[in-house]
Ligand code: HEM
């Protein structure tokens with residue numbers, strides 16, 4: 001059996017009914033997708049229009065599809081933990097520790113690496129190039145590799161449910177527990193390789209986004225005319241470039257410890273696990289800002305559009321973003337105040353952490369000032385924005401408390417911490433991305449999402465969140481540690497039951513989103529966005545058709561100020577069809593990105609199971625594919641002017657037919673930008 | 680056992696920690712309450728259908744607002760920073776509490792999945808029970824003979840990591856006799872949920888009586904017994920040892936110790952692991 005490395009028949013999930021049914025659902029889900037595509041005979045379409053596409057918008061949509069699937073899986077994990085803890089008072093519940101521990105590990109890993117990160121990369125891909133008036137990202141092929149190796153990482157986590165087991169070391173994988181001495185199986189290796197592989201994808205995405213913003217802006221789109229979303233993307237991408245190598249290093253060293261018996265982080269033999277914790281959080285803290293800054297960017301767009309007002313204090317918001325990014329590299333030690341550092345060290349990092357609250361507070365008040373004397377329209381994206389404003393402030397408060405080392409000593413590692421980070425991640429990151437999803441959906445698909453179900457999803461998420469996580473603050477004060485599989489303290493149970501109810505209401509929120517999607521698909525004729533500008537938007541992504549043509553802009557726009565598209569509308573130069581078009585060069589489809597992703601997954605799988613021949617083989621093939629790509633001189637094709645004209649003519653015909661802008665129906669609508677000083 | 684220490688602190692350390700938390704929360708209300716109020720007010724007043732409210736779509740800058748928006752949070756953080764700095768020094772877990780009173784020394788060893796307490800001055804060792812006189816500071820030296828753990832008695836304050844090859848310190852004090860709950864709060868594997876112990880603050884007399892009782896125990900903690908105890912086990916009942924192997928704590932640290940000079944264990948003066 002050497003040929004299969006350390007795989008044996010015991011690696012299959014027949015050790016427990018629950019594990020086996022999880023595996024069954026995963027396998028069936030995969031088969032279902034394959035079956036549906038085959039049923040509709042859509043393989044050619046899926047292959048040419050999606051899997052091999054280098055169009056940044058399609059890559060963005062695929063990223064978001066990965067994120068939504070992983071959100072479901074991550075949520076199932078959360079629901080299992082919540083129900084276990086609700087019943088496990090003086091009882092073992094229904095999950096043994098060996099299983100419960102895999103679940104909190106996979107939940108955290110999935111939510112951070114395979115839900116939040118792909119969601120973010122997806123929104124950025126979909127929108128950022130259009131906001132800066134570009135036809136694509138700087139490196140479309142690298143973009144496709146990023147997508148597919150991130151997906152490969154997600155695939156490894158899903159496969160661990162079917163073949164072998166997942167890590168029990170939490171999403172942080174702290175040694176020495178995560179070393180071979182204490183966790184010899186494949187679990188931690190699954191975690192390491194999923195994180196390593198997707199981390200490389202994230203680093204490449206970061207490089208791609210920075211290069212795009214630096215090099216591909218339309219004429220006149222100076223840095224200080226960038227829409228705020230693009231600004232946050234720029235800063236986040238820079239953070240990704242600087243932070244992700246730290247994660248890669250930490251995981252690689254841990255991998256060497258486990259695979260080649262080295263001793264970077266082992267208990268004895270000169271290893272020191274504190275180094276891992278240090279390097280991990282050197283990435284880990286910036287990571288939370290990598291996730292939240294683009295969400296801040298979305299909120300900045302949402303609040304201006306739906307308050308029908310210019311964004312307040314643009315410069316302040318840009319500088320606050322930069323300040324947060326800079327400071328985010330100076331605070332990582334707050335994740336281990338309790339490791340016995342001196343008071344000098346702890347007070348330095350504590351102070352730096354609380355300083356971050358200043359630029360964050362500035363942002364909150366600038367958003368509020370944007371609403372001040374506006375005309376607020378309560379569409380679902382704006383509802384998410386308002387929910388965020390209120391809830392995020394509470395998360396910020398608990399964050400500042402945790403930044404005080406003496407307070408952290410009392411509540412670190414308790415559910416207070418769990419409440420805090422969900423309190424910033426769900427209203428901050430998730431609400432931000434969901435607001436972006438609901439606002440930009442028409443830009444991706446050409447029709448809007450049903451607003452009633454969108455509003456319902458918002459209320460379920462918000463109420464569910466409050467019920468699911470506020471009790472955890474209390475539980476932290478009652479001393480409940482995180483990651484508890486069962487407990488003997490009666491006072492905890494009522495809070496845990498409320499939390500489980502909250503999780504159920506969040507589930508209803510997810511159901512509402514599913515219904516919203518289905519209902520909107522059914523009513524897509526009615527919800528159609530004819531103009532490409534369904535919300536009376538301000539930045540350039542609203543100047544393209546919905547969905548945007550492969551080239552986004554037939555003629556690259558000339559930018560004259562902030563809120564470029566708003567200004568064009570005000571000056572009456574929007575929607576003017578030029579008299580002639582030029583040929584446009586676009587990237588040709590390539591299947592190599594997908595193949596590299598699949599092979600990257602195979603490589604990871606081989607390393608996890610010690611199937612050395614397969615690891616060498618897959619790496620070799622990847623190298624060959626990269627050489628093939630490098631030798632290919634025909635990576636682009638030219639779309640002739642006539643074809644561009646045909647596409648544009650069709651769109652202008654549609655605009656002419658559009659009775660009026662969709663926003664006019666809303667009773668709160670305040671009017672279109674009129675030429676010269678509206679007031 | 681499960682009242683929240685922020686409502687009912689049982690010692691001076693937790694009291695100070697909780698007071699810091701309260702005052703920090705209070706000072707932050709200076710920005711948080713206005714944020715809530717403004718959100719509520721603006722949602723109501725500037726709802727799109729309210730045509731009576733003023734509408735200034737081009738209002739994008741007003742410098743006094745910027746001054747307030749940067750200035751007030753900065754002032755609060757300055758206040759907070761000063762308190763943070765001061766309290767972090769004051770409440771450093773390495774600090775001896777009230778140096779004029781001789782503390783009770785206990786050496787703590789984390790194992791899978793239990794806690795071993797060694798009383799060097801009393802020459803006894805105990806599993807999963809920490810007894811100490813109320814009113815007298817407790818001075819703990821902590822290490823681990825397994826993965827990283829975190830030692831916490833929340834009712835009295837602070838927690839600190841327990842790490843193999845290293846020694847950390849924690850000082851606690853209980854005002855009154857009472858029973859508290861202590862445990863590991865850093866996830867450490869399958870037996871983590873049950874890795875807890877009783878912390879009992881007693882009167883001086885009761886403490887002496889308890890020491891006598893432990894001294895009368897049959898078992899002694901020699902190397903062989905220790906090795907047996909070290910094997911991973913769960914829900915280990917309270918166990919008393921009337922004697923223990925000399926220098927056990929230092930030996931355990933030395934098992935893993937790094938070669939760097941300042942990480943060598945032992946002696947009162949040993950500095951924190953970092
Ligand atoms: C959708 C609703 C969610 C629920 C009900 C939920 C619930 C939970 C629960 C019960 C835990 C374990 C707490 C414990 O250790 O005692 C947990 C841990 C965690 N969650 Fe969530 N969660 C949700 C969403 C998210 C999201 C959106 C993210 C991130 C984007 C996230 C990231 C994490 C992380 C990083 C951990 C720590 C895992 C670990 O201990 O290693 N969660 N969550």
Ligand SMILES: [Cu+2]
Nearest residue numbers: 284285332335
């Ligand atoms: Cu942090």
Ligand SMILES: [Cu+2]
Nearest residue numbers: 274842845952
């Ligand atoms: Cu240490």
